[in-house]
Amino acid sequence: MFREFRAEVEAALADALSAAGLPTDDLGIEEPPEDVPATLASSVAFRLAGEVGAPPPGIAADLASKIDTEGYEYLSRVDSQGPYVNFHPSEAYLADTLDAAQDDEYGRLPDTDTSVVVEHTSANPTGPVHVGRARNPILGDAVARVLDFAGYDVERHYYVNDAGRQVAVFTWAYETFDESDLPDPDRRRADYDLVRYYRKGNQYLESADPEDVEAAEAEIESIMRGLEAGDDETYDRVERVVDQVLSGMRESLERLPAEFDAFVKETEFIRDGSADEVVDRLKGSEHAVYEEDAWQLGLDAFGIDKKLVFLRSDGTTLYTTRDLAHHEWKFANYDRAVTVLGEDHKLQAEQLKAALEILGNDTGQLSHAIYSYVNLPDGKMSTRRGTGIDLDNLLDEAVVRARDEVEARLDSRIRDDDLAEEDIERIARQVGIGAVRYDIVSKQPTKAITFEWERALDFEAQSAPYVQYVHARCCGILAEAEKQGFEAGRDVDPSVLDTAEEVALLRTIARFPAVVEEAAADLEPHVVATYTREFAETFNAFYRECSVLGSDGDRRDARLALVNASRATVANALGALGVEAPTSM
Structure with missing residues (x-):
């Protein structure tokens, strides 16, 4: 009933202002200060003081006396206190509230006929979900739930980074090391089992003889190139690792609970050619330059100093390139796209939005929910090194x-x-x-x-x-x-x-x-x-x-x-x- 009451207050105040020849663009309606006994109040008298040439308390009293409550179901009485115009509800307001709230669905808003995809969590599939990133699924799932309650048709997506170097390292390590080379897993679950390979691989790359590291890096590079080239065998190798880890991560997330309607893989936008198509369009843009052995976008026109690299000198795309294709796919299939991101991704989000505009997209469809991190007394956590709290x-x-x-x-x-x-x-x-x-x-x-x-x-x-x-x-x-x-x-x-x-x-x-x-x-x-x-x-x-x-x-x-x-x-x-x-x- 509050929303209906607020609408009546807005209409009654706007009518009174209009009749007095005063502007109605800013009604100043808000919940009143604690010492003001009203359900809603307007601070419009502050704004009008200069125009009317009178003190706010006098303006508020004059306005209150001119507001007509006739014909309104929930607006019963208007008065003033100091500079505030106060609005009081009728008995029907409370009676209808009591009746409406007997419904178990109370608070759910009418259907907006608007589809929204909420992308959240999207942690790299390299091991168990750790506490340092826990705010993303918790905030992301809550954003999705609130939007659903507000009448939106919501889908929850997890964007899987299955084409980057980390996944290539993981795949190489999984195929290289034996169970006997590894410590016992912390839990009997796929993500805890496989993360041991990832950690072992990173330790090896940091400490092995240079010749051995060079050979390992060549195999890792081969995996990345195979993905970029659309090689089915390489996809199968990577998928075997990624899907196992994701299955375990999902069990953790479901405990929160944070559930997903779809796991959208980055490689989908390589395999269907959309990432390459994005590259071609960006190259043709007036913002594109070839510098430092890479194709980049100059974003000065968007107030962003740092250039965005979208294609390496060897012709391979980057995460951001593929994410541009991903977002265009979202725009084609949903009315709105919401992405939940940590504060360390704020610059990337700004670059992404600018690049999408260069590609000709209406970025009014896109919103970001940016969050800061959760701290624990033990400090920062690292999946790569195997420290921190899961x-x-x-x-x-x-x-x-x-x-x-x-x-x-x-x-x-x-x-x-x-x-x-x-x-x-x-x-x-x-x-x-x-x-x-x-x-x-x-x-x-x-x-x-x-x-x-x-x-x-x-x-x-x-x-x-x-x-x-x-x-x-x-x-x-x-x-x-x-x-x-x-x-x-x-x-x-x-x-x-x-x-x-x-x-x-x-x-x-x-x-x-x-x-x-x-x-x-x-x-x-x-x-x-x-x-x-x-x-x-x-x-x-x-x-x-x-x-x-x-x-x-x-x-x-x-x-x-x-x-x-x-x-x-x-x-x-x-x-x-x-x-x-x-x-x-």
């Missing part, structure tokens, strides 16, 4: 720590009567993995973060368990009501929800669809996370002050409906972040 280890530790916290909090009677061992395991997984995911996605993407267990698993602070517990509490209240013969439903009298805590909770529930809309528009899922914390605080205030099952008649039924609305809202908000909502904790 994502699986982090998630295992999260579940163990969550189980300890859950068991410490479980009342013995509840555990004996209601929670079997498998329930405790389920809750520990939901809370532990949810804590990791929430802690990472809740931060503004461009800010570097340091993951800390104590904060992530704090049931009392602004963390996943803190929010998840609200959902569990709602489920517990509704389950107990059912035992007593009461059922939450739509046929209630919302007018009895008149305490400050009840009204505040209803108004917070009403905002959820608008929060989804904002998060999707800006590709910032942390906006939803911030909302869930505010929601949890508001619900807990209601829970402390308003007895549900201890109330009688209409008030009890209305409060049960409010609890059910809260359950649906917090479940969907967590779902939009990819965090599970436990029914008990």
Whole structure:
């Protein structure tokens, strides 16, 4: 209802400004400061002060008196406080919010009839996913979920780098070394098994005799040339390694969860000739130059100092060349393309966008979600050297720590009567993995973060368990009501929800669809996370002050409906972040 209320506010304010002969291009509508008692407010009086020649408080009071609320369903009253024009909703606003939020799909926006491909993670298939890159699948999956909730037709893609030097080294190492040359794998899974070959190969290239390294480099170069030439045998050799590693990486990612609709391989754009076609078009561009034994694009016209190399002197393409073909394929098949990238790829993203424009593409279809990295006390990590912390280890530790916290909090009677061992395991997984995911996605993407267990698993602070517990509490209240013969439903009298805590909770529930809309528009899922914390605080205030099952008649039924609305809202908000909502904790 908040979105509808906001639309009515915009229309009423614009009409009043237009009638007064004042500009309507910037209405200044926003959520009011904490000391302003309104659902929405406008700061337009600040903008108009110079034009009208009057102080903002006087302008605000004059505007408020001229705004006509007649004919609006949700806009009930307008007043002013200081420089703000304040807008207040009708009783129908809260009543319709309570009714709409009984739906388990509450918060999902209408279909936009727009297809979006979200590319994220796309880590090189050289070994297990490590923590240093964990923010990409967590943020990327949350971006995809928020877009889906906002009514977009979303596909999630993993772009597989199966044509670069790293994969060639991996293939050579896999075919060169024996099992007896390698240490035992950390886990019995394909990615952990095969990464040993990759690490052994890099160690060999760094420490072997120069003649042996030269022979190895010749074989690695042969693999890269075979891929570029479209040699089927070379493709088969590389695919055997890449697909095995990807199968293991997918198991890690699915634990987050981060699932994909397609794994699009870089070599597809070599084999179908589209990368070569991109090269031909770039060569014909006025921006193309041949310098330093390579074809490059000068991008000064786009404000980028560094040239983009798109073809080596030996006629082989680069990752970026193939990615240009990849993006043109996206543009041909989807209305929008979103790519989630680490901050170290920001320059490449700018170069890519400029090159796409040179190729004649409308880059308005393309958006990038740029993020900074997750830091751990142990510092940076390297798959090549075999140091650092794998994502699986982090998630295992999260579940163990969550189980300890859950068991410490479980009342013995509840555990004996209601929670079997498998329930405790389920809750520990939901809370532990949810804590990791929430802690990472809740931060503004461009800010570097340091993951800390104590904060992530704090049931009392602004963390996943803190929010998840609200959902569990709602489920517990509704389950107990059912035992007593009461059922939450739509046929209630919302007018009895008149305490400050009840009204505040209803108004917070009403905002959820608008929060989804904002998060999707800006590709910032942390906006939803911030909302869930505010929601949890508001619900807990209601829970402390308003007895549900201890109330009688209409008030009890209305409060049960409010609890059910809260359950649906917090479940969907967590779902939009990819965090599970436990029914008990």
